[in-house]
Amino acid sequence: MGTCLISWMLAPHFATSSHVCNKKRLLVLCNPNMQEEEKVGGEVKMQGSESMRLKEKKVRDLMVENGKKRLVEVPYTASLAQTMNTLVANRVVAVPVAAPPGEWIGAGGSMIVESDKHSGAVRKHYIGMVTMLDIVVHIAGDDHLSGSDDMTQELDQRMSHPVSSIIGHSFEGLSLWTLNPNTSLLDCMEVLSKGVHRAMVPVGVDGQVQNVSAGLELAESASSYQMLTQMDVLRFLHSRAPAPQLHTILSRSVQHLGAHTEQIYAITDSTKLLHAIKCLKTAMLNAVPIVRASHVGQDDHKQLINGRCRKLIGTFSVTDLKGCHLATLKSWLQTSALAFTEEAASSPLNTQNSGSRRELVTCFALSPLSEVIEKAVTRHVHRVWVVDQEGFLIGVVSLTDVIRVIRQSLLSHSDSDNQ
Numbered sequence: 001m002g003t004c005l006i007s008w009m010l011a012p013h014f015a016t017s018s019h020v021c022n023k024k025r026l027l028v029l030c031n032p033n034m035q036e037e038e039k040v041g042g043e044v045k046m047q048g049s050e051s052m053r054l055k056e057k058k059v060r061d062l063m064v065e066n067g068k069k070r071l072v073e074v075p076y077t078a079s080l081a082q083t084m085n086t087l088v089a090n091r092v093v094a095v096p097v098a099a100p101p102g103e104w105i106g107a108g109g110s111m112i113v114e115s116d117k118h119s120g121a122v123r124k125h126y127i128g129m130v131t132m133l134d135i136v137v138h139i140a141g142d143d144h145l146s147g148s149d150d151m152t153q154e155l156d157q158r159m160s161h162p163v164s165s166i167i168g169h170s171f172e173g174l175s176l177w178t179l180n181p182n183t184s185l186l187d188c189m190e191v192l193s194k195g196v197h198r199a200m201v202p203v204g205v206d207g208q209v210q211n212v213s214a215g216l217e218l219a220e221s222a223s224s225y226q227m228l229t230q231m232d233v234l235r236f237l238h239s240r241a242p243a244p245q246l247h248t249i250l251s252r253s254v255q256h257l258g259a260h261t262e263q264i265y266a267i268t269d270s271t272k273l274l275h276a277i278k279c280l281k282t283a284m285l286n287a288v289p290i291v292r293a294s295h296v297g298q299d300d301h302k303q304l305i306n307g308r309c310r311k312l313i314g315t316f317s318v319t320d321l322k323g324c325h326l327a328t329l330k331s332w333l334q335t336s337a338l339a340f341t342e343e344a345a346s347s348p349l350n351t352q353n354s355g356s357r358r359e360l361v362t363c364f365a366l367s368p369l370s371e372v373i374e375k376a377v378t379r380h381v382h383r384v385w386v387v388d389q390e391g392f393l394i395g396v397v398s399l400t401d402v403i404r405v406i407r408q409s410l411l412s413h414s415d416s417d418n419q
Helices: 059-066 080-090 132-143 151-159 185-192 230-239 244-251 273-283 318-323 326-332 337-345 369-379 399-418
Strands: 003-009 025-031 038-040 043-045 094-099 111-115 122-131 175-179 198-203 210-214 217-222 224-229 265-268 287-291 312-317 383-387 393-398
Touching: 059 185, 059 198, 059 224, 059 230, 080 094, 080 132, 080 151, 111 224, 122 132, 122 175, 132 151, 132 273, 132 318, 175 185, 185 198, 185 230, 185 399, 198 217, 224 230, 230 369, 230 399, 244 369, 244 399, 265 273, 273 287, 273 337, 287 337, 287 393, 312 318, 312 337, 312 383, 318 337, 326 337, 369 383, 369 399, 393 399
Parallel strands: 111 217, 175 198, 265 287
Antiparallel strands: 003 025, 003 175, 038 043, 094 122, 111 122, 198 224, 210 217, 287 312, 383 393
């Protein structure tokens, strides 16, 4: 039996109070050739966990080795302020939203439910994913952050809205992704190489998952779920760096992998936090580089600019906000985004750089991919900026890029083995 990867994707508008969902797509990717074990001379040859070939690894192996804990979630009635506090308290940037069964249509018409492991009775229905970017988009929406005297009051009012009202503000809010524990590592990487940052992994009794067809829907039921992220996969691959299948690709340079780009969205060191948030909303980005402002005064500090060949001095990311309670955010809106990132770096909630000025995470065009992965994993960043010898920005390598090229290399290695 092949393993399947399932995703539900919602059309551009998410139905809430009307409980009416637009037409959806159900994508099922199967790998019928996946092998559980290898037979040699009529006997089953069981391979040890360390020596097992990477292409034989499955999602369940990643979950075990990463020591994943129970899912952090919020109820659909939680306010945005409460949701933001949950993100801050748990040091995460995304949470699924749970609702009572039978009252909501999930993102893309999905039926991802949690059930009692003994009776099988459905306890909750996951209706979407909300990220810190969704909240940022909501904060910056409709030009309500105008810097007026009533801005704080307006922000309080908007943050009192229920979390269910903003599902669908970003790509991840428009879709719920699940990965069967028996999905192969390569199939998992295919999804994550297309810009999907995280997926829910159902864990039932003895690790079993129940997929039940319901008309045109596919209902998935499990007693609990865990979250698998791009960073989890990269950590797993990082721990397997000596593997022969990875040696060739990890030794290649960033330049060889095509990380250079002619257009790099950026903000300047004079951009206020208020406008930086709006810039993230405009481009639907999770992070932008901060470059030194031009001395000739031609930069628009309220808009995104092309940061290529500009001096890199910082990074503004939605991750910075996970260490920022609402009261702190309100007090910093009119200061520079650069100053805010430095303040966020010294936050007790920031375990990476607490108490010190943030160090830029960069590489050179000739740096090997192994160095990029090492920096991303140890510094827990989702992108590494590519700079020249003088620190001028020339490109960026994201986790999506890294996972994509490693997967392509593993596929090529597998094809050569079969020839």
